[in-house]
Amino acid sequence: MRHVPVLVVGGSLTGLSAAVFLAMHRVPVLVVERRADVLAHPRLRGLLPRAMELYRQAGLEPAITEVCPPGAPAHRLVSVHAETLAGPHRLLAEPTDDDAGDGDGTPERPSPCDFVPIGQHDLEALLVAHLRRSGTELCFGTELVHLEQDADGVTARLRGPGGTAETVRARYLVAADGASSGTRRQLGIGSTGPGTLFRMATLHLRADLGAALRGRPVGMAYLDRPAPGTTLGPLDGSGRRWFFATSVPPGDRPADPVGWVRAATGLPGLDVELLEQVPGADPVSTFPVGARVADRYAEGRVFLAGDAAHLMPPTGSLGGLTGVEDAHNLAWKLAWVLNGTAGPALLSTYQSERRPVAERNMRQAYARGRARWRLPGSGGAGEPILPGDTLMYGVRYVSAAVPGSAPGASPLVRRPRGTPGTRAPHLYVSQDADAAVSTLDLYGTCLVALVGPDGDPWAEAAHRAARNLSVPLEVYHLDEDLAAPHGLGARGALLVRPDGHVAWRTRGAAADPDREFTRAVRAVLAR
Template structure:
């Protein structure tokens, strides 16, 4: 490598798909200068993974990207549920679930909601948003090699257009470079799990007549179970463009070349039951479903995120969402260390928090594929089977029993059986609506670029403690008094009790991390709030 780097940047992100682009967005929101490189010339053109769960949309909401994402997703805004059918023209049909949020109960616990936005529509939004924040995104640029030392990472990059090579020196490297991650392999990090689950060929096709066959069944996906022509049908625009996932069996000697246009057309017709339908094949792309989780989430100054850290069955769309949430967890921690507010040991909590979540979530995803009898998936005897309860607990309710939290129950399950939104340390902070100078906001809208301390009308001592902490640690920390008194910062909606909602008392306080997770909670009056808060922040920020 060139001993004199030509560029210097705090963070280098490798991989410009959903997770890498999300990392760029989150780092930009925190004011962290960074460079993202992606070997492909552009974002994805294939309508791949589309399910963005409520937690992901909460993160995009506070990052200012929710509105453009929903605009990009407007075509499928009315699609809900998973249908299972022998064909679209027969009587053997069953909704595995018909509504994502039956009864609208989700609005009580979140200001956001699920969003069906295909990867080819979502990625351009993330590119625009990241670049507006100053992100340096370079496509057709690949990582050739990297070395790290105690002070940083030196990476060699190559332009795939010109062949030019240049050296970049970064404090940290985030590898979002996919399931076959060269960075993970270079670090020698192994993987654990069952491995490959099944293989599909994703076929994009045009068939205007199919809209009549589908009718008013506005599904997210339809699992077609004809044993001679099974697969999954997904709408692109509900009118003429569609995607069909056809099972592929390379273990039986099948090759991609075997999936000729004629074979694909015949398969789609038989699977849907529309035997005379005109079909035009517009594209094909292989994909592989697997359950693997990295044994570590990085080494030294290099961190794994997304598919480089975990592969999951697509059922439930947990994989990309988990990766986006990886990036969010890591971004605020890197920002705190670069700011000098936190010690570098804070970055070790990334693995402590996210690795257990990946293990639990990947297992749930495979079980859900078994439950839904996903085409092409033949689970091992005894795997999966029964109905999966609490999908929302996987998407929204995952917990951090250990990591950058103080006072969390170490026995707290990573994915609980029931949703826990009561302000416990290590859980996502509760949502409630507040009114203040900036209008109506969710509590979740307060959390992104700083720690946040919430207290009641009599919380002047906590406000003083927060000011002292800012001066002492140089940490980003905002304090809000919630109540109906004139000096309060924010007022809850009529009849709402912020203290009860957060599991504390009017004299207590709740400290929330930049990612919206409860870092610590004082459940009542504290003799010396300033000393108590300082002790907590020393532990959280690894300053001891």
């Protein structure tokens, strides 16, 4: 029997990301994936800036942007609605927060990262290469057959290539095995939400669509032909390789998929070459589009993440973002419990923090899907579509790991500015042309204390707490310009978790800073 600290079931975006973030905390991981290799299908069509921030912590931002530079080619960032691609286009844009800015009419840039229009297949290949370089073991063609758990760990029976059997003993298991998660079924965990909305059929194709585009930029086209729920977008910057998807009745496989493409483009004589999505398989792939959230995110030592925990329509890249955030939130907590820095109760905050985010993002993705795809049913009806920046940067956790949070507090904050539970603000501390440093670059593997210009008592208390509790903690002094956006006075202090979320804040001095700061750290770490 092989022993590992963490077994990750599922080698797609969320599972690979969980392994990357656990490796960042030096936790050995075994990843098993039932498919023989990374799926050659774009699925997620781009990384939102918040997801890029998390990969930036792991040192992957340069590699990702090298594969697909942000905003280039620019046509990938333009979304349109039309009856056919050749017909009139209506630009689609998300709502923005018109009040965002610093008060003088200058919009703030909330992140050091940009949207990157990278396909999920390219991203997953990059993550696999990174994990193999770091020594993480990935077993493709291997599936979880059965699991049992007790008070000390999880025993997993695996079936590998050729039917080989292996038993693995893990302290914890991360189930990132997709929307039809067998792990979730074994645990008997149900889900809540509108459920399956329709089946989507997808194609990869090569064609010259210049006659339909007529020079118009299109990053994603939402079309009414051949049926509502049709999407067409570029696979790369060549202008000749495209991703096509449309809704189909259950069990329906068209006899003429090329006719679908011609109907969608409005070019009846278009020369279309269908490309393989999976070598040797039918070029037409189908999968369910749905909206639901698991009733609970954990059972004992097994944790659900990504599509195993929540399924949402693929509009706005919210499903991918939610899965990457799940992995990031869970990774530091598992790592710190495994190495004894935190108590096991910290893991209970994974559900209390992440499930409300998934519920909200699922509703938002559904509302966007209704607007762009004319989705059936009543789900999302009347749901106001919120600005993307609010969904990315305004998330507010309320849990025992945020001792400064208030029960019943709003789960979204329009302008967080250091509010406990929210992602700490991005501000540049150095804008050197070769290496601009953001305050976000301070976070990732340890607790961070930020203190105001006159916050020496808090700094000294933080150093003593780190020493007495054997906790990795760094202390930084902020000048007045950096302290104010964090909601700090000159004598205040703020504690940030490894995931970059603010745990606790005090705006001024205290009679006993050692007692106050130590109490905050103990609360964060469930000690």
